[in-house]
Amino acid sequence: MRDKVIPYGKQEITQDDIDQVVSVLNSDFLTQGPVVPEFEESIKRWTGAEYALAMNSATSALHVACMALGLVEGDYLWTTPVTFVASANCGLYCGAKVDFVDIDPNTYNLCPIKLEQKLKQAKLDGKLPKIVIPVHLCGQPCDMTAIARLAKEYGFKVIEDASHAIGGQYKGSPIGNCEFSDITVFSFHPVKIVTTAEGGAVTTNCKALAERMSLLRSHGITRDPAQMKNAPHGGWYYEQIDLGFNYRMTELQAALGVSQMNRLNDFISARHKLADRYNNLLSKLPLVLPYQLPDTYSGLHLYVIRLKLNEISCSHLEVFEKLRASGVGVNLHYIPVHTQPYYQKLGFCHGDFPESERYYSEAISLPMFHAMSFEQQDFVVDALEKALI
Numbered sequence: 001m002r003d004k005v006i007p008y009g010k011q012e013i014t015q016d017d018i019d020q021v022v023s024v025l026n027s028d029f030l031t032q033g034p035v036v037p038e039f040e041e042s043i044k045r046w047t048g049a050e051y052a053l054a055m056n057s058a059t060s061a062l063h064v065a066c067m068a069l070g071l072v073e074g075d076y077l078w079t080t081p082v083t084f085v086a087s088a089n090c091g092l093y094c095g096a097k098v099d100f101v102d103i104d105p106n107t108y109n110l111c112p113i114k115l116e117q118k119l120k121q122a123k124l125d126g127k128l129p130k131i132v133i134p135v136h137l138c139g140q141p142c143d144m145t146a147i148a149r150l151a152k153e154y155g156f157k158v159i160e161d162a163s164h165a166i167g168g169q170y171k172g173s174p175i176g177n178c179e180f181s182d183i184t185v186f187s188f189h190p191v192k193i194v195t196t197a198e199g200g201a202v203t204t205n206c207k208a209l210a211e212r213m214s215l216l217r218s219h220g221i222t223r224d225p226a227q228m229k230n231a232p233h234g235g236w237y238y239e240q241i242d243l244g245f246n247y248r249m250t251e252l253q254a255a256l257g258v259s260q261m262n263r264l265n266d267f268i269s270a271r272h273k274l275a276d277r278y279n280n281l282l283s284k285l286p287l288v289l290p291y292q293l294p295d296t297y298s299g300l301h302l303y304v305i306r307l308k309l310n311e312i313s314c315s316h317l318e319v320f321e322k323l324r325a326s327g328v329g330v331n332l333h334y335i336p337v338h339t340q341p342y343y344q345k346l347g348f349c350h351g352d353f354p355e356s357e358r359y360y361s362e363a364i365s366l367p368m369f370h371a372m373s374f375e376q377q378d379f380v381v382d383a384l385e386k387a388l389i
Contacts, residue, residue: 004327005324005327005328005329006327006328006367006372006376006379007191007329007367008191008302008329008330008331008365008366008367008368009190009191009192009301009302009331009367010190010191010371010372011190011191011195011369012267012369012370012371013256014259014263016262017256017259017260019259020255020258020259021252021255021256021259023255024251024252024254024255025252027251029251030250030251030252031248031250031251032248032251033251034251035251035254035255035258036054036248036249036250036251036254038254038258039054039196039249039254039255039257039258039261040052040053040054040201042258042261042262043176043186043201043203043261044203046166046167046174046176046261046264047174047175047176047177047178047184047203048173048174048176048177049176049177049178049184049203049204049205050204050205050206050207050210051203051204051205051206051207051209052201052202052203053201053202053203053210053213053214053217054196054199054200054201054248054249054253054254055199055200055201055202055217055247055248055249056198056199056200056246056248056249056253057187057189057198057199057247058086058163058185058186058188058189058199058200059086059089059090059200060200060247061185061186061200061201061202061247062086062087062090062133062159062161062185062200063093063094063245063247064202064213064216064217064245064247065090065183065202065213066091066093066094066096066131066159067213067216068183068212068213068216069131069157069159069182069183069209070130071091071094071096071130071131072094072095072096073094073095073096074095074096075094075096075097075129075130075131076091076096076097076098076099076122076127076128076129076130077090077091077094077096077097077098077099077129077130077131077132077133078098078099078101078129078131078132078133079091079098079101079110079132079133079134079135079161079337080101080102080103080109080110080133080134080135080356081100081102081103081336081337081338081339081353081356082103082108082135082137082333082336082337082356082359083135083334083337084163084333084334085337085340087133087135087161087337088100088337088343090133091131096130098343098346099118099129100337100348100353100356101114101115101118101132102114102353102354102356103353103355103356103359104143104355105355105358105359106291106293107137107140107142107143107291108137108138108140108304108359108363109134109135109136109137109141109142109143110132110135110142110147111355112142112143112146112147112150115146115147115150116146116150119150119153119154123154128155128156129156130156130157131156131158131159132147132151132156132157132158132159133159133160133161134147134158134160134161135161135163135164136160136161136162136163136165136168136175136299137164137333138164138290138300138301138302138303138304138333139164139165139167139168139193139298139299139300139301139302140165140168140290140291140292140293140296140298141165141168141169141170141175141293141296141297141298142160143293144160144179144180144181145171145180147180148180148181157182158180158181158182158183159181159182159183159184160175160176160178160180160181160183160184161185162175162176162184162185162186162299163185163186163187163189163192163200163301164187164192164193164299164301164302165186165298165299165301166186166193166299167193167194167264167265167267167268167299168268168296168297168298168299168300169296169297170295170296170297171295171296172295175299176203177203177205178203178204178205182204182206182209183202183203183204183209183213184202184203184204185200185201186200186201186202186203187199187200188200188201188253188257188260191301191369192301193264193267193268193271193299193300193301193370194257194260194264194267195256195257195260196249196253196254196256196257196260197252197253197256198253199249199253199254199257215227215241216242216244216245216247217244217245217246217247217248218244218246218247218248219240219244219245219246220240220241220242220243220244221238221239221240221244222238222239222241223237223238227239227241228241229241267370268299268300268370270370270371270372271299271300271301271368271369271370272300274300274368274370274372275290275298275300275303277374277377278303278366278381281377281378281381282305282381282384285384285385285388286307286308286311286312286388287305287306287307287308288305288306288307288308288362290303290304290305300368301368302333302365302368303365303366303367303368304333304363304366305363305364306359306362306363306364307319307362307388308362309361309362312388313389314387314388314389316361316362316364318387319364319384319387319388320332320364322383322387323364323383323384323387326383326386326387327379327383328366328367328379328380328383328384330364330365330366330367331364331365332360332364332365333363333365334360335360336353336356336360338352338356339357339360366380366384367380
């Protein structure tokens with residue numbers, strides 16, 4: 001076994017990153033200063049969206065996005081089962097009911113065909129969703145044209161969960177430009193493409209939504225006289241006009257984000273080189289390799305393989321454990337949300353979303369991070385070949 005495990009994902013911190021953070025430590029502002037707006041501007045420049053707001057996590061960003069779109073008790077939010085639980089939990093935070101749409105067997109994203117079928121039945125039942133959250137799993141864009149068409153026909157709002165996808169493109173345009181959605185959410189967790197240690201952001205092209213989310217991320221407090229009920233008492237004056245939260249990002253996090261965003265092109269290019277190399281090295285093994293939807297460019301946060309279990313003699317668990325034992329820090333993204341005990345208590349059952357469960361029984365996330373060396377990748381491939389025997 002190797003002395004050091006090759007992780008499935010890893011941040012890259014350079015001296016420039018450190019210098020940016022230290023400069024904030026030496027400044028007058030550790031929070032609510034000029035660097036968070038600078039980071040937001042970098043997101044706007046990259047995505048082309050009109051507005052960008054940084055948050056302390058993507059989970060917070062999902063929550064305020066749902067609130068800004070008016071999700072309340074009695075409403076329905078739909079998302080995919082193959083995602084981290086936050087994509088669904090944000091609906092529960094608002095008192096809404098959550099349901100799922102099974103995945104496309106090729107992209108592993110929310111299937112627009114199954115979505116349309118479910119919408120037709122929901123319309124008959126009077127249970128149409130207020131919000132649908134497609135998740136760009138692994139950085140692979142969803143079929144947003146189809147989803148946007150259905151949103152217009154059935155009257156629901158769309159939040160793109162692009163936690164895996166900054167730097168990716170859909171039909172030649174950056175993910176996050178909100179051409180096909182109301183709001184897009186990004187994550188900057190350490191294993192993501194760009195990191196701020198912890199952090200998230202929303203983008204939108206709607207001024208009213210941006211103002212609402214800005215209010216909600218900071219206690220529901222405003223210093224804008226135009227939004228106040230009373231005339232300001234003085235320069236110190238503020239008013240709480242809604243029930244908000246402390247979801248703000250710190251200046252330290254934003255400084256790291258600004259520095260990281262300067263290298264986003266390099267990050268994505270490195271990931272694509274690694275993915276192309278994986279595709280070549282693994283092409284003859286009994287695996288299903290990642291599929292790329294036409295007219296898209298993945299952010300490649302994850303590189304997920306599926307085992308052809310009928311062609312190998314060992315089980316999914318055995319392959320996973322052999323890889324871990326050899327020093328390859330594989331993972332599995334994700335356990336279908338509807339199979340979690342909390343969601344089972346809400347009435348979901350095993351078998352509800354068979355394609356998602358089939359995916360879970362075969363999928364393994366191989367190491368993928370932009371600083372990964374070809375030597376490390378060769379080790380992963382060699383370990384995988386041995387694990388399949």
